Amino acid sequence: TQQHQMATSFSCSASTKLTWIFALLLILATMIQVRAQPPTAGFVNIDCGWTNSSAYIDNATRIVYRFDGESVEGGLSHEISEELMAGAANEQQKTLRSFPDGSRNCYTLTSIVGKKYLLRALFTYGNYDGLNKTMDGSPFLFGLHIGVNFWESVNLTNTDPSDTVWKEVITVAPSNAVSVCLINFGSGTPFISALELRPLEDTMYPFVNTSVSISNFQRFRFGNVTDPITRYPTDNYDRFWERWPDTSYPWINLNTNNKVESLDNVFNVPADILQKASTIDTNYSHMSVIVATGRNQDGKSLQLLPIFHFADINESNLSRRFDIYNAEGLLFPDFSPLRFQMVSKYKSGEFLHADAFFNLSKTPSSSLPPLINALEVYSLIRMDNLTTDSDDANYIKEVKTHYSLAQRNWNGDPCSPREYSWEGLTCDYSKSNQNPRIVTVNLSTSRLRGGFAISFMNMTSLENLDLSHNNLTGAIPDYQLQSLKFLDLSNNKLDGAIPDSILQRFQAGSLDLRLEGNPVCSNVKDTYCSKKKNTTSTVLIAVIVPVVLVSLLVVMGILWKLYREGKSGDDEDSAMYEEETPLHIDIRRFTYAELKHITNDFQSIVGKGGFGTVYHGTLENDDEVAVKVLMETSIAESTDFLPEVQTLSKVHHKNLVTLQGYCQNKKCLALVYDFMPRGNLQQLLRGGDYSLNWEQRLHIALDAAQGPHFSCVFAFRPCMYVCVFFFSRSCMCVLTKDGFE
Incomplete structure (x- = not known):
């Protein structure tokens, strides 16, 4: 009976059996796919400063975080201060990595070339260094680069040390890696607490491309929301949606349990966000949405792109129509949101220069006031700087790995931006529309060990290679690059035969080869193995040293002459004072040096006459005087000067200017009078x-x-x-x- 029942239970036609088999296989395949592709597939989650190499699961998001040692070189791991540790909302806030050394330090995150990503960096200072730098009154800020382009400044000046600041950018991966670089502005040590990379759908944010990235300015959801931040798992892409802060009257919150459909997948706003909205009392017709800048953020210098998300979740069939304005004027006229369907309004690629001030104004034909569900505002990031040619970049990074050159602080892109190019490299930027190429590598005296890195032979634009004064061993490879013009391998430990291709190019004069100081030169007496001096250095020394010596002699001669002339002048003035018997009168006798000082080296002329020139002067007590100086051609012929001085010194009258003093010197004869400011x-x-x-x-x-x-x-x-x-x-x-x- 039991067997019969079993047979009866599974009795069906052949086609039905086949259908059931396919259905079961489909369900099984779907289950396997779901298990293989969890919602967080493609997420990169890095806890910066986390020292444990094993990963952990975040309690709130259930996202797996790992330490940052595989993504960055250099820096120091820290924990926030003990008194702030208990108040940390998650593990990522408790640790951080600081970068006291170097002007640029970069994280490299694995990505898919051409893929669109949301990248977020989080910063919790936490007074990790005990210096209270965010609150000591001095500027505390540093920069962020996304790839080779400036992203944004992180300004923590006057910020509570327990606060977490985050920056988000939506960008396209230029290669199989996305780099995030911290730039030292000299106003505080750069640091970072966490890095998060989230893959987006290719259809999302269509205005983002290899030339344009967007940085999150603000992102809000409206309605009755409990949590200050909505993120994963509500948002599959782990975007941060902040709660709109203004919920007081006349603002009114709406919500629904009905499904809200999306007409496209351009933004993929979560259903939970679309099921809530804010409107205003029907007695009002305007809603003002003012998106304030964040702390220490200058919104006026940015180009902003607002994206409005609407879905009318009111059960009423009454019409709802409104205009959308910003500070510059009308953005979207006579808009009517669809009931239980999301519509996004934005101007693709049109970034505004105005403040983030928006007004939703009810039209005359509307029965209901405006409504809004969500708002995103982004600032423009131009990706104008070109990365180093991908082949050159990969080969030089292989060289870096081959010789363990982490100590040279080779971080980020080798050539771009120019001001942060790698030490020892020279790049060619002459073709503005093409990626820069590496033309010179100078690793002289860099403690290189081992064999010759084969990657050098693949750099097709390399012209100059200097590996001298290292500890390279083994044979010289057959370097056949036609671009190479200079190869310095001197003072290493290279042996074996010299490749014919290198010798032929040397003999043809197309390659400057230097091998002196290597075992390979033990039986070779050619010029490339001779201990020749650096021609350029010799020429520079031969030219510069004589020029410097002659210049020094000339300068010393001029200074000595000036000194002697000054000394002679002073001596002459003193000698004249001593050899001439002073007049026995009650007025002052000035020296020539004193007259120069009084008249500021005879700068200001106030009059001229047949006798000479009158200069304006100022005495030590700030009294103004007029200094009449006899012309030098008349000094020797003057016989009446001293008698006149004696006569004038005795004349005192209210209507006559007073004679303050005189000068009798080989250089001049002069009278010093009171100065009459109204003229003569x-x-x-x-x-x-x-x-x-x-x-x-x-x-x-x-x-x-x-x-x-x-x-x-x-x-x-x-x-x-x-x-x-x-x-x-x-x-x-x-x-x-x-x-x-």
């Missing part, structure tokens, strides 16, 4: 900025006549002349309306 009498009489009337002119004549040497005053009003005659031993002066004559 002639300038006042002739007019200008200040004009004299007839009465003032008459008073001047009368006052002048009161001087001890004036004999008479005549005033001729009809002709408007004032004539004043006075006599001294040497001159007669006449004062007219134009001044003294």
Whole structure:
């Protein structure tokens, strides 16, 4: 009976049996595929600074994280301070790697060439160094490069040390690896806590390509949301969606349990996010969405691309139509979201220069106010810098591995950006539309050991190779690169025969070969094995040394001459002072050096006359003076100078300028008077900025006549002349309306 029942249970036609077999196989295959391709397939999760080589599972996301030793060279592992350890939300916040050495330090993450990825870097300072650098008031920032292009600055100035800052970028892998580089700006030691790489669908974010990447500016979800951050497993691509902070009236939260369909897979917004939305009370018609910049972030310098996600989840059939504006004007007119279907609004490739301020305004024909489910805002990253030619890059990295050259800090791309090219390499950037090529490798005195790296022979643009003064052993390989013009293998331990291809090129003059100091030269006396001096160095020494010596002699001669002239001048001035008997008068005698100092080396001329030049000067007490200097051609002929000084030193009158002193020197004869800032009498009489009337002119004549040497005053009003005659031993002066004559 039991056997019958079994037979009855499985009794069916042949076609039905075949159908069941295929169905079972399909289910089995699907189960195997699901097991082989978990949702996190392709995720790269690195806990920076984690010292345990075994991986661990994150408690919140169930994502497996591993240590970073396989992805980076250099740096130091740290834990955050003990007092902050208990408050860490996950294991990644507890450790970090810092890079106190080098201007650029890079992580290299395995990728698929041409694949689109979301890459995220996280930073938790945690006062790991005990210096409280984020809160000490000084700038604390460093840079990020995605590949060979600038991504963003990480500015932690005045940031709570327990806070976690993250940066996200969506980019296309240029090769089988994506590099993330930390750039030292000199304002704090760069560090990183975690790196996360997430593969995206090729159809997602269609405006991202090999020339354009986008950095996450802000990403929000709306509605009644509990968690501050929504990520994996809600989002299969582990994007960070922040909760919109403004939920107070007149904002109203909507939610539904109905399925919300997506019309395309351009953004693949999670269903849980689309089932929630925010709107406003029906008494209002405008929703303002202001996306503020993050701490220490300058949004005005960025080019922004907003992406709006809408799905009307209201059960009502009333119409909902609105315009979408930004600070520059209308972006999308008369938009109507579909019920329970997602629609994304964006302008592909059009990045805005305005602030991230958006206004959703109800149209007159609409019955319901605006609504929004999610918003993404990205900033533009131009991928203009070209990476090193892939073959050259791979071969030089093989050389690096072959000789264990980690100590040279060869990180990131070998040639790009130019300011961070590898030490010892020279690259050719002459063809702006092509990847730079490596033309020179200089590893002289680099402690190289072992045989000759075969990778050098594959670098088809290499022109100069210097491996001198190392410990290379074995035979010289048959290097047949026609591009090579200079090969220096001197002072190594190479032996064996020299390849014919190298000798032929040397003999033809197309290759400069240097092998001296190797066992291979023990029985060879050709020039490439001779201990020849460096021609360039010899020429430079022969030219530079004599030039330097002659220059030094010339400079020393000039300085000595100037010194002697100065010494002679000073001596001459002092000697003159000593040999001449000073006048027994109450005014000061100035030296020539003092006059130079007073007049700032005779810089400011305030007047000229037949006797010489008048200079403006300032005494030690800041009194201004006029220094009248007799012309050098008249010094030797002057016989009345000293008698005049004696006479003028005795004249004191309210209407006469005071003689402060004199200078008697082989270099000059000079009188030092009080300075009259309004000019001389002639300038006042002739007019200008200040004009004299007839009465003032008459008073001047009368006052002048009161001087001890004036004999008479005549005033001729009809002709408007004032004539004043006075006599001294040497001159007669006449004062007219134009001044003294």
